[in-house]
Amino acid sequence: MIPIPRFLVGLSAVVTALALVPLALVLRARTTTSPLPRVHVVPDMDNQPKFRAQAGNPMFADGRAMRPPVAGAVARGALSADDALARGRVAGAWIESFPVPVTEQLMRRGQERYDIFCAPCHGLSGHGDGIVARRADRLQEGTWTPPSSLHTELVRSRPEGHLFNTIANGVRNMPAYGAQVPVADRWAIVAYVRALQRSQNAKLTDVPAELRAQVR
Numbered sequence: 001m002i003p004i005p006r007f008l009v010g011l012s013a014v015v016t017a018l019a020l021v022p023l024a025l026v027l028r029a030r031t032t033t034s035p036l037p038r039v040h041v042v043p044d045m046d047n048q049p050k051f052r053a054q055a056g057n058p059m060f061a062d063g064r065a066m067r068p069p070v071a072g073a074v075a076r077g078a079l080s081a082d083d084a085l086a087r088g089r090v091a092g093a094w095i096e097s098f099p100v101p102v103t104e105q106l107m108r109r110g111q112e113r114y115d116i117f118c119a120p121c122h123g124l125s126g127h128g129d130g131i132v133a134r135r136a137d138r139l140q141e142g143t144w145t146p147p148s149s150l151h152t153e154l155v156r157s158r159p160e161g162h163l164f165n166t167i168a169n170g171v172r173n174m175p176a177y178g179a180q181v182p183v184a185d186r187w188a189i190v191a192y193v194r195a196l197q198r199s200q201n202a203k204l205t206d207v208p209a210e211l212r213a214q215v216r
């Protein structure tokens with residue numbers, strides 16, 4: 001057997017020990033935390049100079065990086081210059097008609113939206129007996145303002161613009177629904193409320209002539 005030279009034994013021991021160093025570094029990196037960014041071999045465009053939300057930026061007079069919209073800016077599709085359509089008012093007076101064509105489609109939409117947004121309080125037929133109102137009645141907490149019946153002389157006589165405004169901004173103890181119900185849907189609901197009112201206050205003349213005998 002050829003004796004292995006002593007220096008080779010020593011050298012291989014050193015090489016073996018050095019070979020463990022990368023492994024030890026990897027293991028350490030995986031089990032400790034570091035405040036330094038990780039080694040990023042191919043940076044792509046991952047790191048760019050930018051301002052984060054709510055950060056400061058001394059370039060602007062108010063020191064904010066997030067810029068408020070320019071005064072008077074209107075989001076696309078959110079222009080509400082038409083007073084009658086967007087506020088139910090012309091020259092300060094409630095409009096007494098619809099600023100949109102009243103179609104069957106509008107009615108159906110109004111019914112759907114009414115059943116979602118109004119019926120819980122006002123009831124499906126508008127008598128103020130929705131499930132929330134009935135529950136509040138049962139609890140007898142004494143702090144509840146009952147939802148109005150929509151079939152009183154007062155509410156029947158409200159101009160369309162007033163009903164629209166009630167939905168948009170609320171009225172007395174009723175909260176505003178403008179945030180949930182967009183303009184077009186508010187008019188649809190007003191149209192449906194008118195239909196509900198007529199249904200609960202119908203006259204014989206509302207019945208087609210050939211069916212009147214039957215109703216009598």
Ligand code: HEC
Pocket residue numbers: 114117118119120121122132145146147148150154155158163166167171172173174175177181189193
């Ligand atoms: C959270 C319950 C609640 C919901 C939901 C609700 N209302 Fe009301 N509403 C009320 C209450 C309560 C009143 C009476 C407020 C008062 O007298 O202080 C009222 C009053 C009214 C009136 C009478 C206003 C007047 O001219 O005197 C109308 C009309 C009306 N609501 C329509 C609606 C319509 C349409 C919706 C659906 C978009 C709706 N409400 C959703 C609770 C509600």
